[in-house]
Amino acid sequence: MPNVVSAADASGVDQASIDKKNAEYWDELCGSALAKKLGIEDSSPASLARFDDWYLEYYPYLETFVPFRSMSGKKVLEVGLGYGTLSQKIAESGADFSGLDIAAGPVHMVNHRLTQSGLRGRAVQGSMLQCPFPENSFDYVIAIGCFHHTGNLQRSLEEARRVLKPGGRATVMVYYSYSYRRWVRQPDETFRHFASDKLGMKPLTKLTSESERAQYDKSIKDGRGAPETAFTSASEMKRLTRQWSSCKVHRRNIGKEWIFKTWDRNTACRLVGPIAGLDIYCHLVK
DSSP: OOOOBOHHHHHOOOHHHHHHHHHHHTTSOTTHHHHHHTTOOSOOHHHHHHHHHHHHHHSTTHHHHSOGGGOTTOEEEEEOOTTSHHHHHHHHTTOEEEEEESSHHHHHHHHHHHHHHTOOEEEEEOOGGGOSSOTTOEEEEEEESOGGGSSOHHHHHHHHHHHEEEEEEEEEEEEBTTOHHHHHHSHHHHHHHHHHHHSOOOOOOOOOOHHHHHTTOBOTTTOOBOSOOOBBOHHHHHHHTTTSSEEEEEEEOOOSOGGGGGSOHHHHHHHTHHHHOSEEEEEEEO
16 A cells, blocks of 8 residues: 555544544635635625636646646536636536535535536535446546545545546646655655655654644634645555556646745746646546
């Protein structure tokens, strides 16, 4: 079993408990901090467009990894909905859209967006670990920043493969084990992870700390980090997806922190992102 650093693996917390905590935590939409920063206080078309414009400009590579132009007429499942930016863009592409989130808040937001814009599709509440769709249902599965929070990354990937049609494609983003942030802020744990991954040592898993989880996701209500966060390497993702016919991995994303505070973000993303970025984007083919 690859050494995916997971709170569930380390503590033995049962999945039902993780699911309950995730449903409560993510009811506050991922992106709420950005909305607050932008002064967005409603979900009108103008406000959501302002949010989406900022989001897509900040993550310009999303249009490279999420094949919007190929989705017209295709059945697409997005898992982990947040503020609904990608959901709306997928639906606007002409896809037959379905959304899935463990929390009620994101589901409500996406269904509001779809209705408000007159777009086809529907989001439902549920766990990806027991994905409520039949096998061979979708042409695409999109999961940006979701599977590493579920408590079982491998099961999430297996369910994504199950619901895809033969030859179907998935885009999955997870947090990178060996990003510059982890080497700087958690050097000992990162080295142990690296050693077990690269040198074949016995995995030395550790409960990810509240402070580390909050470096990636933080509630605007109380500053808590996500209940569950896993960090994964490119080689681990390839081992976890051995049953898929293809797995291509790309590293991306640099935050405005450390020495990068003074860097142009686009330059940092271009030069450092492919080596030690915060995120891994995986292109998977069933």
